[in-house]
Amino acid sequence: MKKYCFGIDVGGTTVKCGLFDVKGEVLDKWEIHTRTENNGINILPDVADTIAAKILEKKLDREEIAGVGIGVPGPVDEEGNVMVAVNLHWGYLQLTEEMEKMTGLPVRAGNDANVAALGEMWKGGGAGYHNVVMVTLGTGVGGGIIVNGKIVTGSHGAGGEIGHIHVEDSMEESCNCGNKGCLEQFVSATGIVRLANKMLDESDAPSVLRNGPVSAKTVFDAVKEKDGLAAEIAEQFGKYLGTALAVIAGVVDPEVFVIGGGVSKAGQVVIDYIRKYYREYAFSGCKDTAFALAELGNDAGIYGAARLVLD
Amino acid sequence: MKKYCFGIDVGGTTVKCGLFDVKGEVLDKWEIHTRTENNGINILPDVADTIAAKILEKKLDREEIAGVGIGVPGPVDEEGNVMVAVNLHWGYLQLTEEMEKMTGLPVRAGNDANVAALGEMWKGGGAGYHNVVMVTLGTGVGGGIIVNGKIVTGSHGAGGEIGHIHVEDSMEESCNCGNKGCLEQFVSATGIVRLANKMLDESDAPSVLRNGPVSAKTVFDAVKEKDGLAAEIAEQFGKYLGTALAVIAGVVDPEVFVIGGGVSKAGQVVIDYIRKYYREYAFSGCKDTAFALAELGNDAGIYGAARLVLD
Structure with a gap:
């Protein structure tokens, strides 16, 4: 025993x-x-x-x-x-x-x-489920796909490499992986800063984000304070990630998406922006798939x- | 026994x-x-x-x-x-x-x-493999995901619904599923005709495709005859499908993609156009994933x- x-x-x-x-x-x-x-x-x-x-x-x-x-x-x-x-x-x-x-x-x-x-x-945000897609939004974007309780390893160990799925043709900067336009370049902590700086440059709108160094945390803090420009950045983040998760739903159709990593510490607001676009682009049968925040941290x-x- | x-x-x-x-x-x-x-x-x-x-x-x-x-x-x-x-x-x-x-x-x-x-x-284009993604290019686009020899059914039965993954924001026409910009709208037999008619309208270039009704077959036949406009249509087809399969590789990382359905009857040329864009956008570890034509037909x-x- x-x-x-x-x-x-x-x-x-x-x-x-x-x-x-x-x-x-x-x-x-x-x-x-x-x-x-x-x-x-x-x-x-x-x-x-x-x-x-x-x-x-x-x-x-x-x-x-x-x-x-x-x-x-x-x-x-x-x-x-x-x-x-x-x-x-x-x-x-x-x-x-x-x-x-x-x-x-x-x-x-x-x-x-x-x-x-x-x-x-097993014991966190996906507890009780057996078909789970986890997305970890940190310096990079990590992923894990669980089907019927088992990890999808993939034939080259690249199962769940969702940080490197292609989402943007117009990206000119290279990702660490060598490709251009990877999801990670837009929705990681680093990617959110990139989105924010681009938008701050291109717009004259006032924003609390102009007062100091920008991070994923300052962006979502500003969203909670109803900062208009921060909300636009969050929309872009939500569109990239929500659309990507809708695509993933059309492949493995999980019961739940678990969102973790440093960016997820901003809480439910992160899920709200992701789910808005997820629901727009997901296949009809999958629009109500659950979303949860990761609970186990490190x-x-x-x-x-x-x-x-x-x- | x-x-x-x-x-x-x-x-x-x-x-x-x-x-x-x-x-x-x-x-x-x-x-x-x-x-x-x-x-x-x-x-x-x-x-x-x-x-x-x-x-x-x-x-x-x-x-x-x-x-x-x-x-x-x-x-x-x-x-x-x-x-x-x-x-x-x-x-x-x-x-x-x-x-x-x-x-x-x-x-x-x-x-x-x-x-x-x-x-x-079991017995067709994916024989010998246990991790297979099949794409059926017919009137619509069907899909099937096999991981370790088992079908990925999905929690709403939508596993492998890859015809309805979102690939184009600018599409205004609705797909049969109710969403807009689904893969099926561009790479099914019907989708290829849509791509072709749009390109024939927008271009003045001569093409054998202007001589009669357009179908997926006439497009790929014209490609084989070195028709320039047909080749551009095939490039668009390849970009949509190759990019989508690269995304799928970042989720389940199969050993082989099997391409079937009526469109695949054009043969290796179909795979050539898909793989060109697949290799551009796939994660580094997956760029050499095999492609095969389906063999069992109906x-x-x-x-x-x-x-x-x-x-």
């Missing part, structure tokens, strides 16, 4: 770690430093060590541990091999196989954005990673 | 029927008339009767029959309930349950476009339906 599982979220600076019971209650939560030097050769041994230490500390019976789930910042295939993880200085790595050897426990691995989506489905990754080993 | 299965494709005019062995060899193929009068109340009994007759005719042992798969023109949920099927004059119907009672055999049901995609994955539905009962 399995009672426990570990959820590990490997980031470029810290590795977040969680010990969970199999119902999804977090029993302990801690972090270790991510040692990226020497091509990140120490990262997996460090994770194995901290797990071994926790097993000792908590006097866990290994027979009662379902396994270790790991999310990493890069594409991961169905067999748990990492293609590349730039921020960890990793190239190709048989992650699942190596971690199983080091820990002596069953291991499952996934891309961090996908794993976060699974976490939100812990979504450890929840989702733990969930990986419980299938 | 199961040896046989039936695949049934219910259309508005005829019901296509197939008897298969479990390896996917078709043993017999026939059609019956679709009796849509009286809200289509006779359709299922007629299907049950023709199956019973075939079992007698072929002296099949019922113990050796894996079951009956059925594709229908309308949304079907995970439990095999039809929401509505306008062309059959059906409202809500517990299709799987009713057919199991009538036939005494296990029954699985799916949307016809999704089921056709499964058929092409039989894709019976193959896919038969495949439904073999999982």
Whole structure:
């Protein structure tokens, strides 16, 4: 009878770690430093060590541990091999196989954005649903697609790469991915600043946004204060993202869209602008699909990673 | 030991029927008339009767029959309930349950476009793959998404409704679905005629297309004859569809796109125009995704339906 599982979220600076019971209650939560030097050769041994230490500390019976789930910042295939993880200085790595050897426990691995989506489905904004699309609006735009409770990994590990779907032909600046006109260039925190600066340049309208540095937060704060120009920026943001989510609904038709990341901290107003355009462009059967804010914040990754080993 | 299965494709005019062995060899193929009068109340009994007759005719042992798969023109949920099927004059119907009672055999049901995609994955243009996106370019645009060998049905039965993803803000004419600017309005056989007539009106360039009624076939025939205006129409077609498939790749990242329907009869030239724009807009990891022409034609539905009962 399995009672426990570990959820590990490997980031470029810290590795977040969680010990969970199999119902999804977090029993302990801690972090270790991510040692990226020497091509990140120490990262997996460090994770194995901290797990071994926790097993000792908590006097866990290994027979009662379902396994270790790991999310990493890069594409991961169905067999748990990492293609590349730039921020960890990793190239190709048989992650699942190596971690199983080091820990002596069953291991499952996934891309961090996908794993976060699974976490939100399990215990966050998507709880109670099994078909979820999560969008993380941070410095970039991450995504995760869950169909019937399982991550859609994709045949090149690019399932849920919705930050890089093409939304604008007229964009001349290149995205980090090399293409032009990606969703991320308009609706990430950085993208919202780009939209805002362009609109502030092109308009003479007064706005509180002219008083200081612009960020996604100042834009949505100004929207809440009924600033006209800020509202126009939010409309553009909502049009790009709402239309993109309507397209996604025509592909996988989820039960719920979960909106997370720093931009989502502005709250319901973000969903209101997205949903306005979503409803305009979504296929008739999907217009009433639910929207929810993410609830787990930076812990979504450890929840989702733990969930990986419980299938 | 199961040896046989039936695949049934219910259309508005005829019901296509197939008897298969479990390896996917078709043993017999026939059609019956679709009796849509009286809200289509006779359709299922007629299907049950023709199956019973075939079992007698072929002296099949019922113990050796894996079951009956059925594709229908309308949304079907995970439990095999039809929401509505306008062309059959059906409202809500517990299709799987009713057919199991009538036939005494296990029954699985799916949307016809999704089921056709499964058929092409099994024995057609997508054979050997398990992650397939199929696009059927006919009077409308149908789609089917297969992830890890299973149809993505969607939570409102709208999985794979890619004919109705939004691709053009400037479209003023409404699509049959009620929205404006759907993919179907530009890349279906009807959509290609629309693109062609618009371009013929707006240009004075000579073209063989000015000599008679325009169809998707005459456009691609003219492209093969190096007609300049026809090539421009094909570029527009390729841009709309290639960009849309690039977006879909950023959602489910398939191994192959299978292109079917009447328009695909023009052959490789259709794929060439689609892939040109697909490669421009797809996420870096997905630019080399395979493209194939559908191979099963009107039989894709019976193959896919038969495949439904073999999982």
